[in-house]
């Protein structure tokens with residue numbers, strides 16, 4: 001158990017680009033990528049998961065009908081595989097949730113228990129037209145608190161919610177290196193510092209620069225419909241937009 005924990009900590013540190021220079025054995029290890037489980041492999045799950053695969057992460061894309069993912073998986077090579085949501089959660093050192101917000105109560109019933117203690121990146125947005133009551137709940141309580149209610153005990157980080165999958169696909173192509181003006185920034189927010197570190201690394205690995213906005217309650221600052229939503233800016237520009245210290 002202790003070695004498992006140490007292993008995950010090492011993987012988390014490696015994905016965040018942190019070297020354990022004080023541990024000579026680690027310095028000689030080839031940096032490893034982490035395993036990521038994707039729940040909801042549609043527009044956003046498919047797009048961001050693909051960027052992680054291209055960076056060398058092992059990704060299990062999931063669907064309630066995993067066979068439907070075959071064409072996508074086949075085009076991505078041996079770092080990508082398909083499974084059920086249960087399998088993706090078990091597989092992932094971190095899990096990316098990318099399903100319509102109205103599905104959160106159902107998802108919670110089925111998977112909240114197995115997501116406890118996991119680093120969970122949450123891209124869901126609630127819209128009035130699509131998500132009905134869940135939209136009202138988010139308006140009343142905030143997106144961070146609402147996601148936390150449905151995934152209690154998960155190490156939640158709001159991420160990749162604040163622009164469209166088409167924008168992410170373009171801006172993250174080639175590791176974001178070719179983007180005119182510099183890499184696009186992704187606002188993230190979470191209460192667990194270690195999970196934020198993992199998320200920062202995963203944002204970088206997908207080809208973007210992370211901007212930590214604050215705790216889960218601060219996810220409201222870049223929620224859909226807020227002034228912080230929908231920007232295609234670099235990290236310094238986004239910090240300015242959000243009124244964060246540089």
Ligand SMILES: NC(=O)c1ccc[n+]([C@@H]2O[C@H](COP(=O)([O-])OP(=O)(O)OC[C@H]3O[C@@H](n4cnc5c(N)ncnc54)[C@H](OP(=O)(O)O)[C@@H]3O)[C@@H](O)[C@H]2O)c1
Pocket residue numbers: 039040041042043044045062063064065068085098099100101103106107123124125126160161162163164165166
């Ligand atoms: N599209 C974007 O540009 C974008 C950008 C940022 C954030 N978001 C947010 O990301 C979320 C997903 O959006 P999307 O556009 O990617 O949707 P999408 O293309 O419709 O894909 C969502 C996937 O979720 C899965 N799903 C639906 N209900 C489920 C349930 N009850 N249990 C498990 N899986 C379920 C479906 O997979 P199966 O039917 O195969 O199981 C579906 O492929 C939304 O909350 C959206 O607001 C979207």
